[in-house]
Amino acid sequence: MLVGIIAKRDNRRASFLAAEIRDSLREADVEVWLDEATADAHDESGHPVEEMADCDLAVSIGGDGTFLFAARNVGDTPILGVNLGEVGFLNAVGPEEAVSEVLSEVRALREGELPVREAPxxxxxxxxxxxxxxxxxxxLQGRQRGHGGGVDVELRVDGSLFSSGRADGVLVATPTGSTAYNLSEGGPLVHPGSPSMVVNEMCAAEGMxxxxxxxxxxxxxxxxGPDTGYVVSDGRAARELDLPTMVTVTTADDPVRIAGPEADFFEALNKLD
Structure with missing residues (x-):
């Protein structure tokens, strides 16, 4: 069995917790890979995070950002999210329970009964x-936001016209992402168990x-519009678009697979206050 550990970069607490989990797993006769940055802090060789797609389980230690970083790279490997004391939407396991929860997941893997949840x-x-x-x-947005920026948008849902006009851009969010950028743009909170997505125009002149x-x-x-546009995934990996252009947003074939206990959505909302 192979478990990969991905800890928040340049965070001593995450690094120490990664070492504690690593040692406990090795005592349980489990092969462990550390991501390169975490391994460097402990004077051992690490693995590029992309290689952890070959692991049976990936353990993310940090906030939701660390979890998303892991999710971008580990393919369909189940991810167990460990927080550093503040409950996140994706990191339900606290630092005090981290070792016991990781070992519990390993036992479930050995028995072939690891339960996972899928997030789109x-x-x-x-x-x-x-x-x-x-x-x-x-x-999807224009070259810049605000006065003098933006793009002309024609927005359709399943082929039917929903809205058109001038806007800074359009944001399409998953239930998980409803608490992130979408919320700051005035979008609704969506429970993670809802099979839905949010379509949110950004600062539209006369939008819906x-x-x-x-x-x-x-x-x-x-x-x-006269300028270029951009498509941005999870706040990174921006691609420049020559305008005019047509872009289609759909659910990807491969969801994020989440292991471990489910976070209390309403408890996690408290961190937004």
Missing amino acids: RLLATGDGWESEAAANEVV PPLVTDLDSEITIRLS
Whole structure:
């Protein structure tokens, strides 16, 4: 059995917890890989995070950002999220229970009964390209936001016109991502168990309110204007777009697979106060 550990970069507490989990796993006769940054802090050789797609389980130690970093790289490997004392939406395991919970997941793996939950990802596609899959949101926007920026948008849901006009951009979020960028743009909170996505125009001149639609919906956005546009997945991996262009956002084939206990959604909401 092989377990990969990905700890928050440049965080001593995460690094020490990674070492504690590593030692406990090795005592249980489990092979362990540390990501390169964490391994460097402990004077041992590490592995690029992409290689942890070959692991049976990945352990993410840190906040939701660390979990998303792991999710972008480990493919369909189940991820167990460990927080550093503050309950996150994706990191339900506290530092005090981390070792026992990881060992519990290992026992379940050995018995072939590891339960996992699936969280959807979104994919944007255009003429000859596709975006990196996003666990939180896909954003389509103009060259810059605010006065003098933005793009002209024609937004369709399953082929039907939903809205059109000038906006800074369009954000399409998963239930997981509803508490992130979507929320700051005035979008609704969506329970993670809801099979849905949020379509949210960003600072539209005469737009529609945010829409919660079915997870299987096809969102088509036509962007036009004198400048270039961008598609951004989970706040990174921006791709420049020549305008005008048509972009389709759908659910990706491969969801994020989450191991371990489920976070209390309403408890985690308290951190937004």
